[in-house]
Amino acid sequence: MADGVYIDGKWSSGNGERFTNRCPATGEVVWDGQGADASEVDAAVKSARDAFGHWAHLPQGDRTAVLERYADEVGKRADAIATTISRDMGKALWDSRGEAATIKAKVAVSVAAQVERAGSKYQSAAFGSAHLTHRPHGVMAVFGPFNFPGHLPNGHIVPALLAGNTCVFKPSEQAPGVAAILADAFEAAGLPPGCLNIVHGGRETGGALLNAPINGLLFTGSAKTGVAFHKHFAGRPEVMLALEMGGNNPLIIWDPADVDAAADIAAQSAFLTTGQRCSCARRVILPEGAFGDAVVDAIVARAKKLKIGAWDEEDIFMGPLVSEDAAAAATDFQMMLSKAGGKPLRRLKRMDRGGGFVTAGVIDVTDAHHIPDEELFGPLMQVIRVKSFDEAITRANATRYGLSGGLVCDDDARWVQAHQQMRAGILNRNRPTAGASGAMPFGGPGLSGNFRPGAYYAADYCAWPQASQVSDTAVRMTAQGFPK
Numbered sequence: 001m002a003d004g005v006y007i008d009g010k011w012s013s014g015n016g017e018r019f020t021n022r023c024p025a026t027g028e029v030v031w032d033g034q035g036a037d038a039s040e041v042d043a044a045v046k047s048a049r050d051a052f053g054h055w056a057h058l059p060q061g062d063r064t065a066v067l068e069r070y071a072d073e074v075g076k077r078a079d080a081i082a083t084t085i086s087r088d089m090g091k092a093l094w095d096s097r098g099e100a101a102t103i104k105a106k107v108a109v110s111v112a113a114q115v116e117r118a119g120s121k122y123q124s125a126a127f128g129s130a131h132l133t134h135r136p137h138g139v140m141a142v143f144g145p146f147n148f149p150g151h152l153p154n155g156h157i158v159p160a161l162l163a164g165n166t167c168v169f170k171p172s173e174q175a176p177g178v179a180a181i182l183a184d185a186f187e188a189a190g191l192p193p194g195c196l197n198i199v200h201g202g203r204e205t206g207g208a209l210l211n212a213p214i215n216g217l218l219f220t221g222s223a224k225t226g227v228a229f230h231k232h233f234a235g236r237p238e239v240m241l242a243l244e245m246g247g248n249n250p251l252i253i254w255d256p257a258d259v260d261a262a263a264d265i266a267a268q269s270a271f272l273t274t275g276q277r278c279s280c281a282r283r284v285i286l287p288e289g290a291f292g293d294a295v296v297d298a299i300v301a302r303a304k305k306l307k308i309g310a311w312d313e314e315d316i317f318m319g320p321l322v323s324e325d326a327a328a329a330a331t332d333f334q335m336m337l338s339k340a341g342g343k344p345l346r347r348l349k350r351m352d353r354g355g356g357f358v359t360a361g362v363i364d365v366t367d368a369h370h371i372p373d374e375e376l377f378g379p380l381m382q383v384i385r386v387k388s389f390d391e392a393i394t395r396a397n398a399t400r401y402g403l404s405g406g407l408v409c410d411d412d413a414r415w416v417q418a419h420q421q422m423r424a425g426i427l428n429r430n431r432p433t434a435g436a437s438g439a440m441p442f443g444g445p446g447l448s449g450n451f452r453p454g455a456y457y458a459a460d461y462c463a464w465p466q467a468s469q470v471s472d473t474a475v476r477m478t479a480q481g482f483p484k
């Protein structure tokens with residue numbers, strides 16, 4: 001049985017609900033334990049509160065040194081991190097290795113961001129000086145998604161700790177394993193006990209954490225959950241909410257010279273990590289006519305040839321979806337699109353090896369009606385054919401989300417137009433929609449978040465600014481009409 005609760009630097013079995021996680025490729029039980037109940041969640045928050053006073057008041061250099069040692073410790077554990085993530089949620093080992101490398105790299109990026117965006121400034125003034133500094137919020141609850149169960153919570157935890165906050169982390173119940181390795185790396189780096197606490201569990205544990213006395217909620221997950229959390233904290237502006245949510249991301253392909261390059265970019269955008277990246281392209285928009293036909297054919301050819309297998313199989317591009325339920329949801333979504341008038345060009349199918357295995361699908365929804373503006377978190381690309389570039393942009397923007405988007409096109413003028421008019425926080429040209437840089441902000445308008453982008457801008461939501469005018473002695477004030 002795995003331990004479900006990490007408080008004050010000590011692991012214990014929780015008293016909450018028991019849950020099990022199975023490898024979506026093999027069905028093997030990879031995590032089995034009891035999560036945290038409400039009283040354990042409260043104890044975790046209290047531990048973080050007690051640790052806050054000391055941690056927040058350390059000199060910045062001391063906190064940075066701990067985080068830099070953490071980067072080294074994470075590097076030493078990269079293989080274990082990658083293997084654990086792949087077994088937990090199924091992605092290919094090369095993909096999880098990339099995630100492990102990103103967890104380590106997050107520290108240097110966050111240190112730079114902290115200095116640039118949340119550092120201190122001093123200016124002399126006639127009365128003395130003006131100072132700008134930043135203060136941590138306090139105890140931050142961190143909720144992680146299953147698709148990047150290490151990298152994305154780490155992308156909240158590292159900048160939060162750097163800024164002087166302490167954290168209570170609730171990992172995804174669909175990929176819980178990596179949390180213990182991160183905790184071990186933090187311990188080895190010398191993070192004081194209580195600065196990071198972990199409460200495993202599902203909805204009940206998460207609900208208890210929302211109801212605990214926290215100062216901030218740093219959430220990455222679906223829009224459905226994020227919106228519910230936003231409502232939960234309505235009327236409480238004193239709680240920092242950073243919500244990183246999903247997308248219904250468009251990719252426009254407009255007459256580039258290289259059809260194969262366009263198809264590569266589209267297939268990678270839609271099928272990377274089995275379509276389980278928030279930045280994956282869900283809708284690919286192309287012109288009517290022979291050029292568009294050629295690109296669609298080339299995309300379908302790639303979808304047929306993608307190598308799919310278990311995370312440790314040689315040379316695979318994608319693993320299974322995270323669960324059998326996710327695979328069923330993907331086929332249901334495809335069926336709904338077909339009923340609405342979509343024409344499957346290559347069906348997303350459950351594979352006969354069971355688990356979460358599905359093939360990559362492509363469906364033309366140009367003539368379909370009432371297609372919901374929803375994110376299907378899986379390898380299903382919707383193709384939309386249009387008459388003009390203006391129509392392509394209109395269709396691209398026909399979503400309540402705004403996370404990522406792209407244009408594949410050699411024409412500079414079209415890029416200028418798309419860059420001005422497409423509403424997406426991550427907007428690329430001739431590059432996949434997924435695979436964003438941590439050295440840039442990550443987030444977008446609409447249902448994709450609450451305008452608190454993460455990655456390089458995470459420093460902004462981890463601290464509040466304090467501006468001071470300072471005069472060393474009290475001097476008499478003068479003003480017109482003011483008594484002398």
Ligand SMILES: NC(=O)c1ccc[n+]([C@@H]2O[C@H](COP(=O)([O-])OP(=O)(O)OC[C@H]3O[C@@H](n4cnc5c(N)ncnc54)[C@H](O)[C@@H]3O)[C@@H](O)[C@H]2O)c1
Nearest residue numbers: 143144145146171172203206207221222225244245246278
């Ligand atoms: N914008 C981003 O940076 C980003 C990055 C990765 C994933 N995502 C999005 O995350 C989603 C996939 O992740 P997921 O399926 O794990 O998301 P999810 O919303 O189902 O779960 C996220 C976390 O919230 C918890 N949770 C969910 N419902 C809850 C409830 N009612 N009460 C308390 N806790 C609850 C889960 O246990 C998990 O820890 C996709 O929509 C994807 O687009 C966004």
Ligand SMILES: O=CCC[C@H](NC(=O)CCC(=O)O)C(=O)O
Nearest residue numbers: 277278279434435436438442455
């Ligand atoms: O699934 C969603 C995240 C996908 C990933 N984005 C990032 O890693 C953002 C950068 C960061 O947080 O450091 C991607 O775009 O593939």
